[in-house]
Amino acid sequence: MRVVSLVPSLTEAVAVSLPGVLAGATDWCTHPAGLDVPRLGGTKNPAVEDIVALAPDLVVANEEENRGPDLAALRAAGVDVLVTEVREVPQAFRELARVLHACGARTRPRWLDEAEEAWADVTPCEPRRSAIVPIWRRPWMVLGRETFAGDVLSRLGVDHLYAAHEDRYPRIPLDELRAAAPDLVVLPDEPYRFTPADGPEAFPGLPCALVSGRHLTWYGPSLAAAPRVLASALRATRP
Incomplete structure (x- = not known):
């Protein structure tokens, strides 16, 4: 599985949960520290041609952070794109689980359980x-x-x-x-x-x-x- 992430939050989630799966990320993806993958522009101006050239199995994006025309261009080039929507904390947990499953996770990562537990106790x-x-x-x-x-x-x-x-x-x-x-x-x-x-x-x-x-x-x-x-x-x- 080869995944390109156009969202810093999702980049970190995928890299931590599924080492070796991430094939590319944006210039703004700063976590985890030392992440060594090709950088493909910003969240608002990704290098679409470079992403297509990487031949990813999936691109993960977000309806707020990424622009519709860029995602449409990726789809037109035959790239599978998963778009998330996150506007509240419980929705974040659901979308993270959906993304990680789509990226090949067979089990739920411990950090996701810990995050839900932390917010349940607030x-x-x-x-x-x-x-x-x-x-x-x-x-x-x-x-x-x-x-x-x-x-x-x-x-x-x-x-x-x-x-x-x-x-x-x-x-x-x-x-x-x-x-x-x-x-x-x-x-x-x-x-x-x-x-x-x-x-x-x-x-x-x-x-x-x-x-x-x-x-x-x-x-x-x-x-x-x-x-x-x-x-x-x-x-x-x-x-």
Whole structure:
């Protein structure tokens, strides 16, 4: 079985669970460390011809992270493409099991059981807090409706204020974000790399939680540690 992954989360899941199966990945696939496979462009601009030349048995993708035209081009070239949809934590577990089965796994990996157990034991922090969750600046963009990261935070006791917005990742002017007066601002280190010196200064007077983007947005082996890692970062912002 030869698999190309166009999603960093799925790359890690396949590489950890099925050593030797992964035949290619994107430039953004950083885990597991030391992964030595051909790099095939970004999630939004994969090198379709190079992927076809690898003759994979399967390409795994995601409806949000990858573009429809690229996936259509792969299918037109005769490549089998599996497209995932992940907008909440339980859905992530189902889709991961589906991907690994399609990639040839005969048994369920232990890390997936551990991840489900970790999330089953989560108790939301009380009182619940409101938040805005920027994912980009210049322009400012935040989490909107039906996002995996939003569901992750909700299960930890944090409700982001744009969860009902018509867009999944709306562009919101900074003045409006400040005026929303959330209890805290959650700043992940990806896709935009917010740091102590780049992000918190835009929200004077508001507590800011700098969190691991991998634990907030990736659905793979990192899910097992995500509740503990994120809860720790969020607790650090309490008065």
